[in-house]
Amino acid sequence: MLKSIDRPTLIASSFIVIILLAGTVYTVITQGNATFIEPAYLLQQLKIAAFLGIVAAGMMMVILLGHIDLSVAWTIAASAMLATAVGGAWAIPVGLGVGLAVGLVNGIGVAFLRVPAMIFTLGVNAVLRGLMVMLTGGFAPQADATKFMIWLATGRPLGIANSVLVWAVISAALVFMLTRTPFGRYIYAVGNREAATYLSGINTRLVLIGSFVICSMCAALAGLLIAGYSSKAFQAMGDAYLLPAIAAVVVGGTNILGGQGRYSGTIVGTILIVLLQSVLSVAQMPEAGRQVIYGLVIIVMLLVYGRGSVVRA
Secondary structure, X not given: XXXXXXXXXXXXXXXXXXXXXXXXXXXXXXXXXXXXXXXXXXXHHHHHHHHHHHHXXXXXXXXXXXXXXXXXXXXXXXXXXXXXXXXXXXXXXXXXXXXXXXXXXXXHHHXXXXXXXXXXXXXXXXXXXHHHHHHHOOOOOOOEOOHHHHHHHHOOOOOOOHHHHHHHHHHHHHHHHHHHXXXXXXXXXXXXXXXXXXXOOOOHHHHHHHHHHHXXXXXXXXXXXXXXXXXXXXXXXXXXXXXXXXXXXXXXXXXXXXXXXXXXXXXXXXXXXXXHHHHHHHOOOXXXXXXXXXXXXXXXXXXXXXXXXXXXX
């Protein structure tokens, strides 16, 4: 079991080293400096990785079930847009409330209505997009992020960006949940054999709802941090995080069919994707090309890790 789970993590870690070396060689040749191995650059990339890492953390909870959540893009945008519109002390609660509501709707739709998660969450994503367009009249939101949102995303009281510390806290909580609580074990069990888990007396519907709520709450939190980092919310701000989040989870070794994966792999996968984005940006790769690469990464990893037997973790 350890070999089957750790192998993709080791492979992803190796690719991180390769990306750093390739980027360093490229910048030395083209710019005359070794930007990719400078501490300031690495800390900046870690700060950027925190946003994607939080989204990927929630996405992993759903993928472990053998499902997928395609509503995270506009959950990110809707939470940020409503939080900045409300402002003041209610900004954070309202933003997280959006995530809670979306997660409950997704979970109920999948658990009770038995609609395929991909179809249902795609519909919820479209509803959120329509609501936000109605709210703004099709224009960019005029409200700015609150001071607390900006501090939460960019502050450095301990010398490390707050967004990274938030990611660390979320990561620690999810690792504890997955490894030390019955709910974490139930997630793996449902991902392996939902019917057998149900027959063993576990309320699989609550497991599904809980996992979708975690996913949407993480997306909403990421939306608040991104809005703080950008000092404002904007339409489609979450679109750039959907495919990379899925890719980070799959690259990290989580079986997209469910039931197998370690959170450490998702962290490594997130860092790999962020560094890959940076290299493609330096190489001036157009956005369409980046999306093609993310899609190919998901397909290749599905073929490599998704065809074997599913193992309980």
